[in-house]
Amino acid sequence: MLRVLSFAVFLATxxxxxxxxxxxKLPAPPAVLAAIVAAAESGxxxxxxxxxxxxVALAFTLAMTLGTAIGYLMGRVRLANRLGDPWxxxxxxxxxxxxxxxAYIWAGLTEVAAIAAIAINKLPTAVVTVREGTRALDAxxxxxxxxFAIPPWKAFRHVILPQLAPYIAAAARSxxxxxxxxxxxxxxxxxxxxxxxxxxxxxQLFDIPRLLAYSLTFVAVVLAIxxxxxxxxxxxxxxxxxxxx
Amino acid sequence: MxxxxxxxxxxxxxxxxxxxxxxxxFNFALGAGEVGVFVGxxxxxxxxxxxxxxxxxxxxxxxxxxxxDARIGMVFQEPRLLPWRSVEENVRLAAPQADDARLSMLFAxxxxxxxxxxxxxxxxLGLARRVALARAFAVEPDLLILDEPLASLDDTLAGxxxxxxxxxxxxxxxxxxxxxxxxxxxIRLGDRVFLLSPRPARILAEQPIRTPRNAxxxxxxxxxxxxxxxxxxxxRAKRIGI
Numbered sequence: 001m002l003r004v005l006s007f008a009v010f011l012a013t014x015x016x017x018x019x020x021x022x023x024x025k026l027p028a029p030p031a032v033l034a035a036i037v038a039a040a041e042s043g044x045x046x047x048x049x050x051x052x053x054x055x056v057a058l059a060f061t062l063a064m065t066l067g068t069a070i071g072y073l074m075g076r077v078r079l080a081n082r083l084g085d086p087w088x089x090x091x092x093x094x095x096x097x098x099x100x101x102x103a104y105i106w107a108g109l110t111e112v113a114a115i116a117a118i119a120i121n122k123l124p125t126a127v128v129t130v131r132e133g134t135r136a137l138d139a140x141x142x143x144x145x146x147x148f149a150i151p152p153w154k155a156f157r158h159v160i161l162p163q164l165a166p167y168i169a170a171a172a173r174s175x176x177x178x179x180x181x182x183x184x185x186x187x188x189x190x191x192x193x194x195x196x197x198x199x200x201x202x203x204q205l206f207d208i209p210r211l212l213a214y215s216l217t218f219v220a221v222v223l224a225i226x227x228x229x230x231x232x233x234x235x236x237x238x239x240x241x242x243x244x245x
Numbered sequence: 246m247x248x249x250x251x252x253x254x255x256x257x258x259x260x261x262x263x264x265x266x267x268x269x270x271f272n273f274a275l276g277a278g279e280v281g282v283f284v285g286x287x288x289x290x291x292x293x294x295x296x297x298x299x300x301x302x303x304x305x306x307x308x309x310x311x312x313x314d315a316r317i318g319m320v321f322q323e324p325r326l327l328p329w330r331s332v333e334e335n336v337r338l339a340a341p342q343a344d345d346a347r348l349s350m351l352f353a354x355x356x357x358x359x360x361x362x363x364x365x366x367x368x369x370l371g372l373a374r375r376v377a378l379a380r381a382f383a384v385e386p387d388l389l390i391l392d393e394p395l396a397s398l399d400d401t402l403a404g405x406x407x408x409x410x411x412x413x414x415x416x417x418x419x420x421x422x423x424x425x426x427x428x429x430x431x432i433r434l435g436d437r438v439f440l441l442s443p444r445p446a447r448i449l450a451e452q453p454i455r456t457p458r459n460a461x462x463x464x465x466x467x468x469x470x471x472x473x474x475x476x477x478x479x480x481r482a483k484r485i486g487i
Binding site: 003159 | 300318319328329339384387411
């Protein structure tokens with residue numbers, strides 16, 4: 001209920017602002033809606049959204065898998081941490097734009113370059129979060145698993161992974177929001193389709209309804225994925241926690 | 246199974262680089278199905294000893310002889326259950342080979358039937374200890390290690406759990422090593438009671454108890470207790486030099 005109200009306030013503010021600013025700079029909601037419908041009818045909206053989502057999915061999966069593995073290793077093995085730490089600091093502080101531009105220069109304006117650049121941007125935060133989680137692992141449960149001779153893969157699955165789960169979920173959550181933002185920049189700079197590319201074209205043509213049409217549908221998709229996938233997943237992970245009275 | 250322990254020396258190095266002996270010339274053996282109880286002051290090195298016996302600590306000089314494939318069941322001082330697994334899943338994870346009949350028997354003896362599907366966070370310490378006991382017995386251990394399984398429980402609860410442990414130990418004669426600081430628990434549960442000195446731990450004396458666990462009279466327990474206290478006081482007097 002509150003969400004609906006808050007959304008209505010947003011729409012109203014937009015409409016009033018459009019009246020003051022004039023349709024040239026800020027088109028009113030109906031104009032943007034018309035642009036969305038036009039893009040949907042031509043099919044371009046779905047193709048571009050689909051392409052962008054596929055890039056997000058690939059880059060996200062790649063970064064999370066690699067990041068979790070590297071983070072776990074760095075949390076467990078002191079030598080790995082010493083070797084990896086300078087790289088981590090470098091990557092954490094490297095601007096996303098630099099990574100994307102370098103990737104396109106070195107690997108050409110290709111799909112591989114785009115996805116790799118997005119993944120590399122997300123990787124270090126995943127590594128840091130999972131490393132912290134690994135350092136916080138309960139050694140007494142490890143001992144229990146060893147005494148009872150629980151096979152290593154089973155111990156990893158049932159003893160280690162549940163302890164890392166909140167950290168992996170946090171990394172996924174913050175990583176996803178990072179990937180949403182970076183994917184558009186990568187598309188703008190070096191791809192010929194996707195939401196980012198369309199926004200770039202709209203910018204060059206000063207086609208503000210089209211720009212807003214793509215931005216808003218993209219945000220709506222992100223919201224839908226957050227509520228339909230990320231939040232239920234987090235709830236499932238913490239279902240064993242006793243609730244505070 | 247038989248257990249033979251000869252630890253020449255176990256020492257820790259502290260942050261300042263000084264070595265502290267925890268165990269020195271620590272030798273004993275347990276026959277198959279025997280229940281050995283170690284009684285000693287806190288911090289004397291009992292937990293270190295247990296870590297060496299179960300193979301968690303290899304940094305010592307000496308040797309521990311037990312079958313390499315011995316199945317170990319252990320109850321740690323803290324229950325060490327997986328908070329994200331139910332009571333039953335906790336037991337099954339450690340003992341995948343345990344059949345339903347055995348689990349039912351264990352849950353019945355330890356009065357856990359009503360809690361099978363609870364998560365450890367919903368259990369009191371007494372109940373969590375019972376789950377840890379169920380887990381240790383479910384693996385049908387060749388060697389059972391109990392590290393202060395009755396600590397920080399109230400007297401009634403501790404007494405009941407002690408009787409349950411006695412029942413389970415007798416139901417399937419398993420070589421058992423129990424660590425406690427309660428002389429009473431030691432006398433009621435042990436076949437042999439070993440008295441330990443303060444750190445570095447040595448075995449001061451060994452007290453065999455031949456009466457079966459369920460036939461020990463109050464008078465007998467009191468008499469053994471007096472003997473044990475005599476030894477402990479004698480050692481203390483010697484150490485402070487009276």
